[in-house]
Amino acid sequence: MALDITRFVLRFIDEAREHLQLLNEGVALLEQGQADTEQVNSLFRSAHTLKGSSRMLKLVPITETAHALEDLLSALREGKLAFESTRHSSLLYQALDHLTSLVDQLAEHQDPTCLPDRDTALCQALTQAAEGQQAPATPESQSTQAESDKAPAPVKEASLKTSDSVRIKLTRLDELIKLMGEIVSSHAHMRELVKDSRQLKQDASLASSRWLNDLDLFNRELRDGVQIQESLMQELHDKALQLRMLPLTTIFDSAGRLVREMARSLGKQVECRVIGAEIELDRQMIDQLADPVIHLLRNALDHGVETPQEREALGKPAQGQITLSAWQDGSWVVIEVRDDGRGISLQAIRDKVLQKELMTPEQLDALSDQEIMDLIFLPGFSTSAMITEISGRGVGMDVVKSSVVDSLQGTLRVHSRPGKGSRLSLRLPLSLALMRVLLVEVEGQKLGFTAQYISELVRVKSDAMMRVAERNAIILRNEFVPVMSLSELIHLPEKPAKIKKSADELLLLVTQVQHEKLALVVDELIDERDLVIKQLPEHLRRQPLISGMVTTGHNELVSLLHVPHLLERSRKTKTATGVRVQQGQQANKVLVVDDSLNTREIEKDVLEAYGYQVTLAEHGQDGLEKALLEDFDAVLTDVEMPVMDGFTLTARLREQERYKNRPIIIITSREKESDRRRGLEVGADAYIVKGSFDQSSLVETLKLLLG
Template sequence: MALDIKKFLGRFTGEARDHLERLETGLTTLSAGGTLDGETINGLFRAAHTIKGSARMLKLDSIAETAHQLEEVLGALRDGKLQQPPELGSLLMRGVDAISALVEQVEPSGGQLPPPDQALCAALAQAAAGTTSTAEAERSGAANPPDPEPETPASAPIATPSTDVRAPETVRVRMEKLDELIKLMGEVVSSQSRFRQQLLEARALDAAFQSLLRDTCAVPGADATRLAEQAAALHRFTLSLRDLIMEEELLTGDLNDRALIMRMLPLAIVFDPIARVARELGRDLGKEVHCEISGGEIELDRHLIDRLSDVLVHLLRNAIDHGIESPQERQAAGKPSLGRIRLSARQEGVGILIEIDDDGRGLDRDKILAKAVQKGLIDSASASAINDDQVAELIFQPGFSTSAIITDVSGRGVGMDVVKRTIVDDLQGALSVSSRPGKGTFMRIQLPLSLAMMRVLLFQAGGQSFGLTAQHVAELIRIPSGETIQVADRPAIVLRNEFLPLIPLAELLRLQEPRGHAGEVGLDPRPGGASHLVVVINVHQSKLGLVVDRLLDERDMVIKPLPEHLRGLGMVAGMVVTGTNELVSVLQAPALLAAARRVRGETLTATEPARTADKPPVGQQILVVDDSRNTREIEKEILEAHGYRVTLAEDGLDGWQKALGGHFDAVLTDVDMPNMDGFSLTARLRENDRYHGTPIVIVTSRQKEEDKQRGIQVGADAYIVKGDFNQSSLVETLRNLLG
């Protein structure tokens, strides 16, 4: 089903007007003979770039093309390739006017716009390339003015302004205000549970009063009559209160649903740029890649979409870098040289399912296991016993990577770890990976439609209250104790011809000691014993039966995030407040499944190492080499903020001399520098016994694959492109390299 873009046209029009106003303000100065500073030009460039990107997403090609040419001229201005004569300002203003005219036609035409002004676009292109003078370009752009309006006949009546001045049909609201509204609606819905609790207490009082009345009325008299009247009034009040609360719940629920819809956006916002990213990344890596996309019309909460973009880019980069082979490898394997990646989405139950499927080489089992043994994640003796699903889980371990060098594309061992934590912890979802050797890798992401309100099942285990989001609850069953069996020395039941493993939740959470043998989990298998209440959870077709004490409720609730100091609790997603003002922990179904597997001995036998991010460096010395003072200072500030001690060098030769005069735990170096470049510095450091094994990170603006390969050849451990540079990637890279 194609994406219906019409409902987004009004939003585009409002945003475009704001950017056009910014462009007009800046360009008026230029056309009047003034000059623009670099910051102003950057702002104008970003405005044109935003208009172009939004127009392309909505298939408004005329606006996108004109904005693109405008952006090219502003980019040349920003880079100092053009002067700033008034004629250039006039030409750019004509471009702004042309876009403004098209924007005003967007809603009335339903997005069906006339073609762009080709003469104007050509003039802008010439100005950007500097192939003709600005004055000539301006005259060229004006050579084909629009057809003049036909003259009004003398007999025609003079038009008068319409008095029907209508307010616009749309009003722009800042996202922060909408978030506040939805948060408030969530609190209102949560408060309904307290109303229901009060209603239950009122009904209990009514029932007690009715019982008292029956006892009292056994003795006739005036007091009994008055008591009966009061009891009837109380009963009527209870019924009226019940009806009022039910009506209020319906209205509030409808209002909450409508508020949430206001924040829903199509996945196309994230999906559409993916194909371009795939092409560009494939080109950088020397691979031919085509990305097929479907399901962009599925709508998702804006907060989920904002976090999902980086996740999908991480997975896409991993698929292209590690999965898709080079054209030569594919042809040798009997595959077409063009690699394919399919990205799709569909609604499934109360959430959505996103699938990423590639036809590459699949996961390299031997390479992954060798790296896992090297990092101490598993021991060599147990490596052969690990199944394919467990091998796939290894790629999500912190700091895990099979790349020869860390780059902006892959290899830090940060991306996949962050991806899984984002999906599971932040987005309340689940992620699974399966692989077919030589045929490709298949990833599934399950997400709720919104995080504002979620259906939560409340229950008790070990005398404490807990919750689970409904998307991971398959069913609830009650089984007689005599129906439990032992499968591989573990309790289970046969449910619809399938074995369902069982585990008491209280034992899994270590709220009580196992009732079986030492180190085992047990349930009473004797016929005639107490029955067991089981919550069946389902995470990517893997099921587990959690034995609980009793059910409490199921309702839509606001899940509040954990405080910062408790975010590391892997099994807890957040907290909810019940009608009795009790704080209840909402558990992570994927984490429970993983913990149960560990108890049953189905996963890694070695203890998972503590995350390196949790171990601050203790005065480790870092040498930063860059000929840009600004870059040096930025990197220094970032590293010192994380506990590192930093020494600066202004070029390769200065870096070499300082390296010889001291001792450093790691080196960060640029490539293009006077006196000695970064490649030469890296090679010389590797020849020195003192720095033979020292981590070296290249941070450069060079992003071609041959430059990264040269980085490998000279001995660099990591290669970060400045365009992709950010604080977290630098720090995480160093922590992984330094251990």
């Protein structure tokens, strides 16, 4: 009786992908010169196993390619051949890419007869390289060599493969089954308590002290039973969720091959390093991560990494580098795409914004460098001079932002240094199934916030509120934080019959997205707990204010507010009700230096209201560089900042001839007399404490110092 091999194919696919992952990681170490003898032995064993297991299933193209790969690795292992990075790594990667493609095709069709014939040229090149001969150029390498003479070949639609199955460790399954048994036992106890409650109800007509004691005992048992049940259900949910966790390997493994394919189509030489692929995320998260990761890799390749000729002219290695890394940060996972290319040109962004008339020159001048860089996430924005198959279509970075911030409840941050490269960081929760939620009450309605956007919850006296640039604000730990009524921001009708708490005290929910904060006035904190997040119905998913729903213990549905959208609303409200710039004032140029985005924005609003032209800096070093590049009539600076503090900045500015007599005002929360004296010693003309901040006194002080 013939052996039916089709039932073994799925097992082979899983094992093959594991070996291909090990091979890709090992070749990367070889290329970096970090592989020891045991590492090379491990590579050989993986290729050997791949050859043997595919031969048993008569997967001839995989067997012959793995055999040729094994020959080359054997020569390297036995020392017959010295590893040459430029020659051997490209050949090894081509072999792994081809094997991965064959395994992917097998996974798609689950039929060994679907595989194409072996790549004869590739197998021959591997065999000749193993024998120490100069391998003939493969069609792929010939194409690369001809990139300078012809237009780039079109690249096929990029994709990162994810498996439609999950491999579960037996120990995890045992734990789940054991836990289910405990829950069944607990449920039986709860059922008995229900019977007891019926009996107590029948005895109600015979109420006595004994009956009351029995009722009290029943209440205690019921309470304890509910707590135990809740604890077990929580543990069950955690265990079940672990079964759905997958390593990022499922999408990271394809990244190296994807980068190499796209790089060849662009005539670029790029090494892709993958770090932290073992980090686990909920399968639901991983499924939605493929497109954002592709877009980030595309942009790094097309916009970031230069051509070999450009890199050599700049004194860089001809081969660029893209690093895709991940690490766990508490209950969060950070995914980062970094390149060593040209970086993001702020001037190119400004030019594109003006060209598309997205902003006026005056609005652009008021933005900090980071805010200008964040404009790359605008829909349809692209600085590419030409639309290509890789990028420049004006879709991509806005898709990344939408996926990460809106769909995955994460945050997105971009960093760049001209000529040095760029770094885009995605910070994501481990799972969207269960999240920490704060429930509040506003105007009689219950509303929820996911905890990742909550900085703190504070009660403040009404007299702690200050009016700055026609906006309410408070001072929290050395920074101004704008304050808005949540009910007004989302247009909730006021409940006339509602009993208000003391007007002398306000409850503020301080929200934060990246470096921007907004304090929302709420009426009451109801609860804080881990809750299951329910997706909105399909017809409601496009509205931006609500990100999901949760159910309370009384089966009441509560909407979760999407904090990034609330911040966007608050900015539009500020613009709509903002102050008008007074006319007739001299347009003095003022540099504002503070590490708090909120403080910079508030001080900018105050100064612009009185006709000053304001430039913003994020810390002392940033302020010093801008002060040296441009001539300012006055400088306002905080003290406590990263990189360089305000005292050091003031002293450094006083060393410059043109800033020896320019007004420098320190605005800080430090109230000690010793700090005041130090500020004056380093050369500050005025020292304003934020706790007693008054916008009119600031403006009057500035007018007096400017004469």
